[in-house]
Amino acid sequence: MLKKHQTKLKFLLTTLTVFNIVSTKAQHVDTTLLLKHPVNHSFLKKDLIKKSTVPLILFGATALAWPHRETVREVRNRFIPDFRYRYDDYLQYAPAAAVVALNAFNVKGKHTPKRALISYAFSMGIMGAMVNGIKSTSKVERPDGSSNNSFPSGHTATAFMNATVLDKEYGQYGYPLIGIAGYAMATATALGRGLNNRHWITDVLAGAGVGIVSTELGYFVTDQIMKDRGMNARVKNNPVPINHSPSxxxxxxxxxxxxxxxxxxxxxxxxxxxxxxxxxxxxxxxxxxxxxxxxxxxxxxxxxxxxxxxxxxxxxxxxxxxxxxxxxxxxxxxxxxxxxxxxxxxxxxxxxxxxxxxxxxxxxxxxxxxxxxxxxxxxxxxxxxxxxxxxxxxxxxxxxxxxxxxxxxxxxxxxxxxxxxxxxxxxxxxxxxxxxxxxxxxxxxxxxxxxxxxxxxxxxxxxxx
Known part of the structure; x- marks a missing residue:
């Protein structure tokens, strides 16, 4: 039975990786940053590579970590077996709430609220379909034995989808610390799923990748429908730092x-x-x-x-x-x-x-x-x-x-x-x-x-x- 689930997992990871590459290949070049020099269209600077690197690493890490997931859980069980703080149930939505709050206070992001909402709706729909489809196919038992829908983590996918939306709307538009804060909240959500014994480390790694991919796809679909409508003016003084101090x-x-x-x-x-x-x-x-x-x-x-x-x-x-x-x-x-x-x-x-x-x-x-x-x-x-x-x-x-x-x-x-x-x-x-x-x-x-x-x-x- 275990070998059967491992075979399913490898197939699903391969599908996710191919799906990620195909989806990001069609992305348009990000226009939120103004470079000091003309864009070099070399292989390493193509939009495909930039947008697919992190999800590919997360999916690859999922496959590599699969044989060691019980060892990782053993560490949790030895040191904090009674951890029961369900902050992750709420923190997963915090980056999305931040987008709403910033718009409510008239802090301008990359898109108007209407267009941002459309992108969010597409991202949420794609993420939900991917998570539930994989869960019903893989049928991986949760570490606490409560059910067989552990892989991937829906909370983590939601958290990273919301964090990526926050980063696209504000982090990449001139407020980098806001983007970093969003991903920090998503990471804390992922850690909470493991600490609460609700998910294996492989579940949260794959969930993070699914959340990011879903957002890229959601924004791509919106770009094809909306074109240039609902886009705010570019940030004029936001060059990519070349020789700044890399704290x-x-x-x-x-x-x-x-x-x-x-x-x-x-x-x-x-x-x-x-x-x-x-x-x-x-x-x-x-x-x-x-x-x-x-x-x-x-x-x-x-x-x-x-x-x-x-x-x-x-x-x-x-x-x-x-x-x-x-x-x-x-x-x-x-x-x-x-x-x-x-x-x-x-x-x-x-x-x-x-x-x-x-x-x-x-x-x-x-x-x-x-x-x-x-x-x-x-x-x-x-x-x-x-x-x-x-x-x-x-x-x-x-x-x-x-x-x-x-x-x-x-x-x-x-x-x-x-x-x-x-x-x-x-x-x-x-x-x-x-x-x-x-x-x-x-x-x-x-x-x-x-x-x-x-x-x-x-x-x-x-x-x-």
Missing amino acids: FVELHAGYAVTTSKKLTGTVHENIFNKDGFNLGLEGAWFMNKNFGIGGELAFTSFPLNSDKAYLDPDIAQISNGLFTQALGVKYLNIGPYFSLPLAHNWFITAKANAGISAGSTGNFILNIKPEYQKEFGTAELPYIRYSPGTAASWSAGIGIQKRIGRNTAIKAYTTYFNSTHKFDMDALNDMDNDGHFTYERLPEAYGKTKYNNITFGLGITAFIW
């Missing part, structure tokens, strides 16, 4: 490769790190076009392979084996950032940061054999509990960045992260007459682990200039 905020995600697969310490014998993932928020303030100061708040998780873990014969008698919760480390590093502008809106970026990191607590858990579950009162018993302390950390990275809009860019990057943590480790010792388990602190020599890794990933950057 930014950025969301990034990547594939984390550990530099040491073997855990240190005798208690970890035959337990190995597997490659994991990294998620982070980053930003920097630049004093000039080349140099800035900033920081990164991020989290990296590494699943563990304990298939060949050695168990004491007495333990092996009652257990079928053990599994280990993923290792995780969160960190805040700050330091200098560098940017070198190249031709055609490309940039080379770099950073060298240092700060503090904290590892996540977790357990090595025994799978109790059925015949012993009644005696122990559980099917899963924590065998070793670990709690890493805080430690100094540092990171260094380099990236290549392409600006695809006045205030947006896509970045491919690689980062090296280094930290070593001492662990407090408690091993299962005995069970008293009342059925309570007791644990014994292991010597310090047993608990010391390096979280060193190299991350390869992509980031979506919002410039603040």
